[in-house]
Amino acid sequence: MHDRSSSGLHLLHDTSAAHAVMPEDLPFTVQGMTVAYHHKPVLWGVSYSAPKGCLTAIIGPNGAGKSTFLKAALGLIPKLSGETKVFGEPIEKALKRIAYVPQRSAVDWDFPATAIDVVLMGLYGQIGWFRWPSRKHRQKALDCLKSVGMQDFANRQIGQLSGGQQQRVFLARALAQDAEVYLMDEPFAGVDAATEKAIVAVLRQLVADGKTVLVVHHDLETVRDYYSHILLLNGQHVADGPVETTFTPENLQRAYGGRLASTQLDGLSEAAGS
Amino acid sequence: MDIFLQFDLPSILLGSLAALACGLLGNFLVLRKQALMGDAISHVVLPGIVLGFLFSHETGSWAMMIGAGVAAIVAVLLIELIRRIGNVEPGAAMGVVFTTMFAAGVVILEQTGTAGVHLDVEHALYGNLESAIWLDAYTLSDLWNLQALATLPESIKQLFVVNVLVIAFVVLFFKELKISSFDPLLSASLGFSPKWLGLALIVMVAIAAVAAFSAVGSILVIAMFICPAATARMLTDSLKMQLIISGIASLSAGLLGYLLAAFGPGMLGYEFSVSAAGMIAVVAGLQQVLAMLFAPHYGVVMRKRKQRAHAAA
Numbered sequence: 001m002h003d004r005s006s007s008g009l010h011l012l013h014d015t016s017a018a019h020a021v022m023p024e025d026l027p028f029t030v031q032g033m034t035v036a037y038h039h040k041p042v043l044w045g046v047s048y049s050a051p052k053g054c055l056t057a058i059i060g061p062n063g064a065g066k067s068t069f070l071k072a073a074l075g076l077i078p079k080l081s082g083e084t085k086v087f088g089e090p091i092e093k094a095l096k097r098i099a100y101v102p103q104r105s106a107v108d109w110d111f112p113a114t115a116i117d118v119v120l121m122g123l124y125g126q127i128g129w130f131r132w133p134s135r136k137h138r139q140k141a142l143d144c145l146k147s148v149g150m151q152d153f154a155n156r157q158i159g160q161l162s163g164g165q166q167q168r169v170f171l172a173r174a175l176a177q178d179a180e181v182y183l184m185d186e187p188f189a190g191v192d193a194a195t196e197k198a199i200v201a202v203l204r205q206l207v208a209d210g211k212t213v214l215v216v217h218h219d220l221e222t223v224r225d226y227y228s229h230i231l232l233l234n235g236q237h238v239a240d241g242p243v244e245t246t247f248t249p250e251n252l253q254r255a256y257g258g259r260l261a262s263t264q265l266d267g268l269s270e271a272a273g274s
Numbered sequence: 275m276d277i278f279l280q281f282d283l284p285s286i287l288l289g290s291l292a293a294l295a296c297g298l299l300g301n302f303l304v305l306r307k308q309a310l311m312g313d314a315i316s317h318v319v320l321p322g323i324v325l326g327f328l329f330s331h332e333t334g335s336w337a338m339m340i341g342a343g344v345a346a347i348v349a350v351l352l353i354e355l356i357r358r359i360g361n362v363e364p365g366a367a368m369g370v371v372f373t374t375m376f377a378a379g380v381v382i383l384e385q386t387g388t389a390g391v392h393l394d395v396e397h398a399l400y401g402n403l404e405s406a407i408w409l410d411a412y413t414l415s416d417l418w419n420l421q422a423l424a425t426l427p428e429s430i431k432q433l434f435v436v437n438v439l440v441i442a443f444v445v446l447f448f449k450e451l452k453i454s455s456f457d458p459l460l461s462a463s464l465g466f467s468p469k470w471l472g473l474a475l476i477v478m479v480a481i482a483a484v485a486a487f488s489a490v491g492s493i494l495v496i497a498m499f500i501c502p503a504a505t506a507r508m509l510t511d512s513l514k515m516q517l518i519i520s521g522i523a524s525l526s527a528g529l530l531g532y533l534l535a536a537f538g539p540g541m542l543g544y545e546f547s548v549s550a551a552g553m554i555a556v557v558a559g560l561q562q563v564l565a566m567l568f569a570p571h572y573g574v575v576m577r578k579r580k581q582r583a584h585a586a587a
Contacts, residue, residue, distance in 0.1 A: 102459055108307075
């Protein structure tokens with residue numbers, strides 16, 4: 001936990017610049033990040049700061065580097081340049097304040113583990129080295145499963161769950177981590193309607209609790225309904241800001257180029273008008 | 275009774291303990307899709323073993339064990355280095371390192387004149403289980419007589435210590451090994467470095483492989499790394515249960531394998547016995563086949579029956 005009294009003092013001294021934002025108020029900031037796979041650049045000098053306590057969609061065409069952006073920012077894959085700060089701290093020192101939900105394909109679902117086992121893994125950081133989870137931890141894991149509507153599947157082997165259910169288990173695991181910043185890589189990919197609803201409800205709850213949430217999102221149709229902010233990428237930073245002012249046909253055209261049919265753009269801007 | 279204690283029991287202990295050390299660690303190798311790492315490691319450690327022998331001048335010494343551990347670490351680091359600098363896939367990097375290190379071991383063995391000392395090919399392949407004897411055992415009470423126990427063959431004492439280390443390793447690091455095998459990214463972000471845990475696992479594998487090597491031979495070491503874990507996986511969906519079942523499977527393969535080898539041919543009217551190490555691997559393989567056929571959820575029989583019930587409904 002960061003020291004509240006000291007940041008309060010800063011604010012008192014800083015009355016002249018009432019709107020100045022303290023670095024410790026910026027939950028997730030990326031500065032000049034460049035990533036290349038085999039000498040082929042995927043992301044070019046991306047700088048971005050996530051608005052605190054907001055639900056932000058990361059959107060862009062295929063190959064725009066959306067997943068890469070999250071992974072490189074977290075330090076999970078090598079980058080050529082750039083740094084990530086979490087509440088003003090270098091990310092290496094603040095990993096416990098972040099929860100990352102990878103794509104479902106990132107793990108082996110044949111692993112001998114049940115749904116509650118996987119959620120418990122989110123608590124391992126709090127449990128610490130050498131110790132085994134206690135009854136209290138199991139109860140907390142079960143509560144997290146309950147909040148994604150998966151309590152009835154707690155003892156099911158994870159490979160026997162549907163894709164949507166697996167995604168919800170991942171989400172429950174992230175909830176168990178009790179982080180302040182949530183980074184999710186396509187949680188809606190290939191899930192059923194019930195799961196989509198459950199995930200949206202959880203995302204809203206997280207934001208209501210003051211958490212900062214960033215979600216790689218594919219379906220442009222639902223951006224307006226689900227999110228308050230967006231970050232548009234296409235290898236570079238295209239635009240970011242509130243949905244009303246940033247999710248515009250012009251910005252989308254810039255991000256997607258010719259890949260988005262004009263009829264689609266019209267549909268989205270109509271949605272904007274209604 | 276004293277014949278059993280002096281000749282059969284030491285071999286049973288040696289085979290079972292060798293199987294247990296490898297069987298427990300094998301669970302994590304199989305889950306990490308590194309099942310053949312046990313095989314590779316048993317080759318890589320050769321230069322370490324030979325240098326350890328040159329240092330201590332006795333086989334089965336702890337110096338050989340430490341040499342093996344160091345060789346395993348060197349191998350893992352070399353693989354990382356070649357993978358990064360050479361920009362080749364991990365499998366190719368492993369192939370290069372394993373063959374080179376094994377060849378280096380052979381060269382050192384030949385050049386230092388240690389080639390004749392016990393480290394010969396036949397023992398390396400088939401082990402030397404039957405050579406374990408415990409001449410100071412006369413009655414059952416010797417089993418808890420510390421003085422008599424002190425005269426157990428060195429190889430058994432050594433395997434006992436290795437088993438204590440292996441069990442402590444999998445119990446203490448159970449949670450860490452589990453998360454780093456299932457989701458290395460989450461593991462890293464929570465502060466449990468999958469790299470260090472992977473390296474620790476490989477070092478333990480090297481130690482277990484070398485300890486088991488002289489008892490059951492290198493080919494059978496591989497069987498013990500894979501079979502009990504694969505058998506146990508068919509029978510449970512809990513990693514904790516899998517470890518326990520694989521332990522039971524390892525010990526029973528050791529016991530049953532020896533008894534079948536020593537007394538099986540006799541019961542059929544033959545005058546000879548067969549290789550105990552070989553029989554242990556056969557039993558381990560049979561366990562696997564039985565599990566594949568009759569396991570409660572994943573067995574072929576149950577799945578067929580379920581399908582039929584499904585079709586009938």
